Amino acid sequence: MNIADFDIYRDLLKAKSGLTLTQDKAYLIESRLNPVSKKWGYENIGALTKILRGVPPKELVNDIVEAMTTNETSFFRDNTPFENLKSKVIPYFKQNPRPNKTLRIWCAAASSGQEPYSIAMLLKEEAAMHLPGWKFQITATDISHEILEQAKEGLYTQFEIQRGLPITYLMKYFKQMPDNKWGINQDIKDMITFKYFNLLDNMVMLGKYDIIFCRNVLIYFDQPTKKDVMERSANLLEDDGFYFLGGAETVLGITNTFQNVPNCRGLYAKSKSQHIVAA
Ligand SMILES: C[S@@+](CC[C@H](N)C(=O)[O-])C[C@H]1O[C@@H](n2cnc3c(N)ncnc32)[C@H](O)[C@@H]1O
Structure with a gap:
């Protein structure tokens, strides 16, 4: 993924959820957003990125934010x-x-x-x-x-x-x-x-x-x-x-x-x- 495309995801996540996406985590975009891209009927991440350059539907933005969150947890975590x-x-x-x-x-x-x-x-x-x-x-x-x-x-x-x-x-x-x-x-x-x-x-x-x-x-x-x-x-x-x-x-x-x-x-x-x- 080129830097300009990465920046689109980084800025969107920061603005909508506060999550900070650093370059070393760029691989997460592909792995976590492929299912979102499929769900919305886009051919690939490139097509999804194109939509984000315009005015994407609110539900799509929500799906992207949800997919990028880390939900790791457990009962009585850290005790x-x-x-x-x-x-x-x-x-x-x-x-x-x-x-x-x-x-x-x-x-x-x-x-x-x-x-x-x-x-x-x-x-x-x-x-x-x-x-x-x-x-x-x-x-x-x-x-x-x-x-x-x-x-x-x-x-x-x-x-x-x-x-x-x-x-x-x-x-x-x-x-x-x-x-x-x-x-x-x-x-x-x-x-x-x-x-x-x-x-x-x-x-x-x-x-x-x-x-x-x-x-x-x-x-x-x-x-x-x-x-x-x-x-x-x-x-x-x-x-x-x-x-x-x-x-x-x-x-x-x-x-x-x-x-x-x-x-x-x-x-x-x-x-x-x-x-x-x-x-
Ligand atoms: C790693 S889990 C931590 C869960 C639990 N607090 C624990 O310590 O086990 C982080 C959670 O924060 C949520 N989260 C991320 N950004 C958020 C935001 N801006 N507002 C509310 N929740 C957010 C994620 O969806 C995720 O479920």
Whole structure:
């Protein structure tokens, strides 16, 4: 692919999703967009590129963005955030209850659902022991309609189940379904509202949250976009709320809005919050 064609894809992805496409990832254009090109009846990527030079249909642009996203995820991914949720965040809210005993959580790049379902199962366990009578409202969003449909279904293969789900949770919260799949129980599904949301869009309508998970998505953005998303997310977070980032992500050198909660890898709080000041 020549540089001018590559630039078309790079600029479109940056503008529509924030994803940064570098030259060394140019091969992804061919491998991921061939099926899109076929679906739309174009002869090859060259023909698709020609359409993008004009005014392409919105649905085609969506298909391209979806195909270029990386949806890699797993149950209880990296474990530490879930340990921090259990040992640091939940005890804090137990001591500092929310109005109506309702905890609001936003999972900002939910992919196929393993992350919000992990949060929901953990909260269910903790509620039984430490937060009796509490309600949990989890809003799980993603830019990919297709991956959100999978997430809503809550059906997982044996391979997906084996990646991180403790056997006790499998027994308690899943049932066996046809085709060797496992389906998550309705009461866990009912804790989550799945909806489309692009992190580049205005966030105000999403409401306020006590906890935000924004893991393993900012790594695909450039510095100004990371800063912008972090700072706009901070406006949605209660002043004493918690912000989770992925293992390879940090606020250091990007924004002063958040700081790392001492001794809690991947867990952040607003710089002026008591979690930081008291440390
Ligand atoms: C690698 S997955 C991370 C999933 C999960 N948070 C985790 O840590 O396992 C990244 C997700 O971010 C989504 N994504 C990419 N760009 C986005 C954007 N601009 N707005 C919302 N979601 C986006 C992708 O569709 C993908 O599902």
